[in-house]
Amino acid sequence: MEEKKFVQLKNDEFGVKVFIKKELGKGKMTSIKIEYSPIGERITISTNKPGYVIGRKGERIIELTEILKKKFNLENPHIEMQEIGKPEFDAQYVADEIAMSLERFGSMRFKVIAYRMLERVVKAGALGVEIRLSGKLPSERAKSWRFAYGLMKKAGETAKIVNRAEARADTMAGTIGIKVLILPPNVKIHDKIDVDSELLRKIKENFEKEKEKSEEKDKPQNSSQKFGIWGPRKSFR
Numbered sequence: 001m002e003e004k005k006f007v008q009l010k011n012d013e014f015g016v017k018v019f020i021k022k023e024l025g026k027g028k029m030t031s032i033k034i035e036y037s038p039i040g041e042r043i044t045i046s047t048n049k050p051g052y053v054i055g056r057k058g059e060r061i062i063e064l065t066e067i068l069k070k071k072f073n074l075e076n077p078h079i080e081m082q083e084i085g086k087p088e089f090d091a092q093y094v095a096d097e098i099a100m101s102l103e104r105f106g107s108m109r110f111k112v113i114a115y116r117m118l119e120r121v122v123k124a125g126a127l128g129v130e131i132r133l134s135g136k137l138p139s140e141r142a143k144s145w146r147f148a149y150g151l152m153k154k155a156g157e158t159a160k161i162v163n164r165a166e167a168r169a170d171t172m173a174g175t176i177g178i179k180v181l182i183l184p185p186n187v188k189i190h191d192k193i194d195v196d197s198e199l200l201r202k203i204k205e206n207f208e209k210e211k212e213k214s215e216e217k218d219k220p221q222n223s224s225q226k227f228g229i230w231g232p233r234k235s236f237r
Contacts, residue, residue, distance in 0.1 A: 016072055020045065023064060024053060026167075027100050030084060030092040040076025043068075048093060050081040086184075088124035091165035095180040098131065102169035102176055107138045110176070114147045121182060128152040128183035135169075135176035142174075152183055161187040 017032045020043075028049055035042040047053050054061055061079050068077045087093040094117060101113045114131050121129045128150035135142050153159045162181050169176040 012072060016043070016068065016074075019068075019071070020064070023067075027093070027096040028052060030087075030090045030096075030165075040078055041074050043077055043079045044082050045079065046082045046084055046090075048084045048087040048090075050083050053081060086124060088121045089126060089163065089182055089184040091163040091180040091182045092167070094121060094131075094182065095165045095167035095178045098133075098178050098180070099167040099169040099176075102171055102178075107136060107169075107171045107173045107176060110137050110145070114145070118147050118149060122149050125185045126150065126182055127185055127187075127189075128181075130179075130181040132179040133176055134179075136173045137176065138173050150183070151189075152181060153189075158190065161189070 013034050016034065020032055021029060024045075024047075029045050029047040031046045033044040033046075035044070045053060055063075065077050065079060068074045084090055084093065098113060098117055101117075102110060105113065110133055114133060118129060118131060128148075130146065130148040130152050132144060132146050134144045137143055137145060153162055162183055165180050167178040167180075169178060
């Protein structure tokens with residue numbers, strides 16, 4: 001029974017997220033986080049346009065809250081806004097922007113759209129970015145194009161630090177799938193070595209120590225040790 005309740009809870013959460021994203025529209029929000037407490041449900045919406053989501057005098061939030069109560073049977077939903085500081089580092093924002101540009105200008109200009117967004121993310125300071133477009137771009141058969149720059153972790157534990165997102169663009173030629181991977185500059189990479197003045201100082205000290213050890217080994221030995229002379233033989237009577 002507990003497993004069924006958990007599955008039903010996650011299914012309801014997914015329905016809420018899909019509904020909110022559809023109501024706000026593509027490109028207006030990037031992620032939704034739902035937390036449960038004894039006083040109600042706390043829904044945090046990450047967006048780069050909080051004014052648009054809130055609406056005039058909060059009317060959009062009030063309307064959305066009432067719909068969530070009636071449609072999804074939420075007791076006391078409380079919607080909060082979280083503004084994105086650097087939208088260029090948010091993979092969902094980038095994917096939605098590419099999707100809207102493809103729907104507006106068509107798939108004929110997909111290279112220009114992808115390269116411009118790639119340049120924008122790189123200039124913002126991202127360590128790495130990868131954009132994949134799949135579909136009729138433009139051709140009779142579906143193709144996949146990859147646009148990438150910098151460092152990108154794709155396997156192992158370090159792949160979890162990569163921000164990933166997907167979007168879909170419905171164009172006249174057909175549907176185009178968009179995948180975006182971004183490695184922000186503020187993440188900690190365990191196998192990355194920063195060469196600074198302190199590291200250079202330690203390397204120099206180790207080099208001097210190894211040099212002194214090498215010189216000690218190469219010093220000439222005394223004549224008795226060098227030629228194997230043991231001195232006068234002692235009597236053991």
